[in-house]
Amino acid sequence: xxxxxxSRRRTRLTLLLLILxxxxxxxxxxxxxxxxxxxxxxxxxxxxxIGGALESVTRPVRDLLSGFGGADELRTENEQLRQRVxxxxxxxxxxxxxxxxxxxxxxxxxxxxxxxxxxxxxxxVAGPVGNFxxxxxxxxxxxxxxxxxxxxxxxxxxxxxxxxxxxxxSTLQVVTDPGFSVGVRVAGGTGLGVLSGQGxxxxxxxxxxxxxxxxxxxxxxxxSGAARSLFPPDLAxxxxxxxxxxxxxxxxxxxxxxxxxxxxxxxxxxxxxxxPQ
Amino acid sequence: MTSxxxxxxxxxxxxxxxxxxxxxxxxxVRVVGVSPDILLVIAIAGGLVGGEWRGAVGGFFxxxxxxxxxxxxxxxxxxxVYSLVGLLVGRFSxxxxxxxxxxxxxxxxxxxxxxxxxYDLGGRMLxxxxxxxxxxxxxxxVVAGWTAxxxxxxxxxxxxxxxxxxxISSWAR
Numbered sequence: 001x002x003x004x005x006x007s008r009r010r011t012r013l014t015l016l017l018l019i020l021x022x023x024x025x026x027x028x029x030x031x032x033x034x035x036x037x038x039x040x041x042x043x044x045x046x047x048x049x050i051g052g053a054l055e056s057v058t059r060p061v062r063d064l065l066s067g068f069g070g071a072d073e074l075r076t077e078n079e080q081l082r083q084r085v086x087x088x089x090x091x092x093x094x095x096x097x098x099x100x101x102x103x104x105x106x107x108x109x110x111x112x113x114x115x116x117x118x119x120x121x122x123x124x125v126a127g128p129v130g131n132f133x134x135x136x137x138x139x140x141x142x143x144x145x146x147x148x149x150x151x152x153x154x155x156x157x158x159x160x161x162x163x164x165x166x167x168x169x170s171t172l173q174v175v176t177d178p179g180f181s182v183g184v185r186v187a188g189g190t191g192l193g194v195l196s197g198q199g200x201x202x203x204x205x206x207x208x209x210x211x212x213x214x215x216x217x218x219x220x221x222x223x224s225g226a227a228r229s230l231f232p233p234d235l236a237x238x239x240x241x242x243x244x245x246x247x248x249x250x251x252x253x254x255x256x257x258x259x260x261x262x263x264x265x266x267x268x269x270x271x272x273x274x275x276p277q
Numbered sequence: 278m279t280s281x282x283x284x285x286x287x288x289x290x291x292x293x294x295x296x297x298x299x300x301x302x303x304x305x306v307r308v309v310g311v312s313p314d315i316l317l318v319i320a321i322a323g324g325l326v327g328g329e330w331r332g333a334v335g336g337f338f339x340x341x342x343x344x345x346x347x348x349x350x351x352x353x354x355x356x357x358v359y360s361l362v363g364l365l366v367g368r369f370s371x372x373x374x375x376x377x378x379x380x381x382x383x384x385x386x387x388x389x390x391x392x393x394x395x396y397d398l399g400g401r402m403l404x405x406x407x408x409x410x411x412x413x414x415x416x417x418x419v420v421a422g423w424t425a426x427x428x429x430x431x432x433x434x435x436x437x438x439x440x441x442x443x444x445i446s447s448w449a450r
Contacts, residue, residue: 007330010330011329011330011333011364014330015333015360015361015364018333018334018337018356018357018360019357019360021337021353021356022337022340022353022354022356022357022360023353023357024353025344025352025353025356026351026352026353026354026357026403028352028353029351029352029353030351030403036352039345040345040348040352043345043346044345044346047296047297047300047346048300050297050300051297051299051300051301052300052301053301054297054298054300054302055300055301055302055305057301058301059305061302126300126301126304127304127305128304128408129299129300129304129343129346130299130304130312130314130343130346130347131311131312131314131409131416131420132347132350132396132397132400132407132408132409133347133348133349133350133408134349134408135347135348163348163349164348171348173348173349176408177349177408178404178407178408179349179406199406199407199408199409
């Protein structure tokens with residue numbers, strides 16, 4: 001009897017201790033306690049290479065398992081790809097015109113920034129660890145000159161920014177993360193807005209455009225590079241798919257299809273660019 | 278090496294292997310966009326095999342491992358949720374299921390769904406957002422399914438971790 005009571009007391013005390021410890025760590029994390037990030041980076045630097053090796057070895061098995069569970073998705077994707085191939089085959093003329101427009105746009109936007117800034121190409125070695133995160137890990141780090149805060153592009157669009165760095169590994173916060181936001185403007189236009197992730201791998205929302213901003217479906221949004229922006233100007237972010245007004249009609253917002261292909265991102269480019277102090 | 282140290286090492290080894298498997302395999306195995314959470318399965322199996330005290334402590338360290346791996350979510354949330362889930366599973370495994378295999382699988386599935394809901398709600402409260410790949414009920418349901426699939430083998434591993442009663446008691450005291 002005494003033993004049972006003692007055991008219960010021990011359980012309660014332990015639980016209380018664990019809860020207090022968890023809450024303490026939550027509070028420290030909320031205040032950006034530096035050592036926590038350092039520990040995370042260290043653990044990541046040790047585990048990610050091993051996980052990456054395992055990921056390569058087990059890819060066939062994993063694809064098989066995912067295939068079983070996603071047969072309908074694969075069929076739909078197949079169908080979409082077939083339609084896409086037909087569109088592409090019919091679109092050679094469109095492509096030539098698009099190339100010409102792109103050259104014009106690149107000139108307008110001063111896209112030589114990408115060639116004037118040093119960059120590091122890195123392989124994406126790990127995606128989200130579970131169902132509750134959106135981060136990516138790449139196989140280059142401080143040894144390659146990468147530092148926290150540097151912008152990352154890939155697949156024709158902004159991917160995100162570096163949030164932690166180890167000698168041979170970096171963790172990225174991606175555009176799709178709800179905690180991510182970036183100042184944007186319409187390519188060739190003037191109105192500024194703020195694009196935020198929604199946890200969706202293909203879409204985000206851009207808000208706070210002035211009511212007078214010309215914003216239409218298909219417009220390309222690029223980083224604004226406004227004063228104290230964390231990103232250089234003119235990096236493609238995504239295309240507007242729909243436009244609406246906010247609840248009081250003072251501002252406009254847009255659903256944006258992201259340019260970077262987050263479902264199939266194998267390589268990215270880290271721009272060795274740091275925001276001006 | 279003392280028996281307590283040996284037990285710590287076994288548990289640490291299981292968490293280490295679990296973390297590697299989560300990073301290198303399970304995170305990419307997705308059904309309806311949802312992946313298994315092997316560290317949650319370890320926390321639940323710990324409760325099933327070891328009871329409420331070991332469930333809570335095992336869940337805490339499994340949650341700590343996940344917190345160290347995941348970027349962008351509140352650090353400490355998985356520790357809190359997984360230790361509570363480990364504790365609850367430990368308590369219910371002794372009373373409600375009568376220790377039948379089916380009962381334990383059902384309990385593990387329900388517990389993992391509750392853990393997903395609790396983690397998501399906690400994350401929303403602390404950060405105001407969520408990054409779930411699908412709506413919460415879908416994620417909870419699929420994670421429950423994954424847990425039901427893996428709980429029996431992981432339960433055996435946890436039984437091995439805590440196999441020696443003397444070691445268990447020396448560690449627990």
